[in-house]
Amino acid sequence: MAHPLPRSVTIHPAARLQGRIRVPGDKSISHRALMLSAIAIGESRIEGLLEGEDVLATAAAMRAMGATISRGDDAIWRVHGVGVGGLLQPATALDMGNSGTSTRLLMGLVASHPITVTFTGDASLSGRPMNRVIAPLGLMGADITASPGGRLPLMVRGLCPAIPITYTLPVASAQVKSAVLLAGLNAPGITRVVEPVATRDHSERMLAGFGAQLTVEQSETGRVISIEGEANLKPQSITVPGDPSSAAFWMVAATIVPGSDVVIENVGLNATRAGLVTALRLMGADIEEQDARTVGGEPVADLRVRHATLRGIDVPHDLAPSMIDEYPALFVAASFAQGRTIARGADELRVKESDRIAVMLAALTANGVSCEEHEDGLTITGTGGEPIAGGATIASNLDHRIAMSMVVAGLHAQKAITIDDASPIATSFPNFFDLLQTLGGDATWG
Structure with missing residues (x-):
């Protein structure tokens, strides 16, 4: 793009x-609304979606992996999802434009599906390191081949079933947290993320809203977010x-x-x-x-x-x-x-x-x-x-x-x-x- x-x-x-x-x-919420709607079963409606290039890149990526996504004359977006585990092999590489959020979160989604996806981006995005996402997704069994320095273009070969993990964030990052939780949606058992410093919690709020079995607890080491895998997400009406x-x-x-x-x-x-x-x-x-x-x-x-x-x-x-x-x-x-x-x-x-x-x-x-x-x-x-x-x-x-x-x-x-x-x-x-x-x-x- x-x-x-x-x-x-x-x-x-x-x-x-x-x-x-x-x-x-909100851009963060818009990305997540499209992604979770695309892996729920049934039609979700999204009102107030940010229609900027980054979010449109997410919409295009979810379409490429099987979701049906349309925008009505009423400016409401309607998404027919494929269900957790139902993402399809895209025919071509996913061009994420300038969107680091799209890239990192979608790497998480793909990591626990039996598909292989290549991610590309513009010059700015291609200069941004992805190692902090690659590390935990690798622990869950995904095979990720990146360009030098952990940069785009990169290829993710998902593993299904993926391996549930407990992962402590080495740096405060909502994107890394979200990528691991999204991968955990299609992994058997409980996937946990421990964040010593709290980050934006849109993923936790929205996952719970879609029906994921998710808990958030405080511990001596920080917030512990746990998600139960092999989830069945229910369609939602979302106002951004x-x-x-x-x-x-x-x-x-x-x-x-x-x-x-x-x-x-x-x-x-x-x-x-x-x-x-x-x-x-x-x-x-x-x-x-x-x-x-x-x-x-x-x-x-x-x-x-x-x-x-x-x-x-x-x-x-x-x-x-x-x-x-x-x-x-x-x-x-x-x-x-x-x-x-x-x-x-x-x-x-x-x-x-x-x-x-x-x-x-x-x-x-x-x-x-x-x-x-x-x-x-x-x-x-x-x-x-x-x-x-x-x-x-x-x-x-x-x-x-x-x-x-x-x-x-x-x-x-x-x-x-x-x-x-x-x-x-x-x-x-x-x-x-x-x-x-x-x-x-x-x-x-x-």
Whole structure:
């Protein structure tokens, strides 16, 4: 799945941002909804699915392995599943585009089915190591042949029946946890994952919702998630809440641009994903939760965010797992705070779509922000609320979150900021620039 041709975009300073917007459906939940619907027996309905390139890659992969998936004129997706153990041999390699989540979770699904699947991806995804998933799936009996460095293209030869294991996560990773649990669905007996540091729990919530026999217990070594194999999943009607990772950009934008008052509707506030809200509030952000409710088993609220003066903080390390994707946006917020913000504990940023520590360091420094690099994060000295210098052209490195973060930075800069290639934004947030315009932002395409 190739990216569209590169399109540069120049972001002009905004007078203020104002209005009500709704962000796309949560990407993590959208992936899992498609996958579990595809291995349930019967028709599931999914409302609010994120229709970005990453999630469409998951839909295409599940179709290639036998599921019937369609989108109605009512924007509801209908999935007829094949049942656990029913995945079919795909005719060709699965092109996962830029989606690391799709790749790692589908490796888990395939690992316990008697099929052989080759995974490919774009240049960015092909540079991301898969060893942390390969290791536990190998213990379960899957035969995985990867390119040098544990990278794509790679081939998974599943084993059926697979071997149930107890696996302690060496690093906090919801993707690795989910891959092992998905493999355990078609393995006889009990498969267990022990996570010393809790990560996002969408897989556990959704597996239980589909009828899997799953338990979560606390032990001296951490959370123990156990799943009983050879499951029969029942079809579901799923409503996907708004993606907190997408809402993050507008939370930061409304906070840093003077005079702003923005309401972001239907934002998922699962505690394992809400770390950025906590961090921004510690910095002094004005974020009000309105109409708190539960949607599809997930906590949701509308967020009213108004401009506020931020202060630098030492970001608590224990927030990292619940905001790992939001660090680029946090780095932008820190650029406008009073004093220094130390944001560390995020080694995982080095192996995302890009090395997000190095790339954000280069982007912010080029636009006049004072930064110090650490192996696991950045220390940033902010402007105290004044505009940053701006004026530079930055490289997005095929990373959607880098591109969107620097769009936000450009909204409060002395000179316009240009992003060399904004096309990767379509992977997760197809209407990002439409919402920017709705709120009063201004972008010029190159």
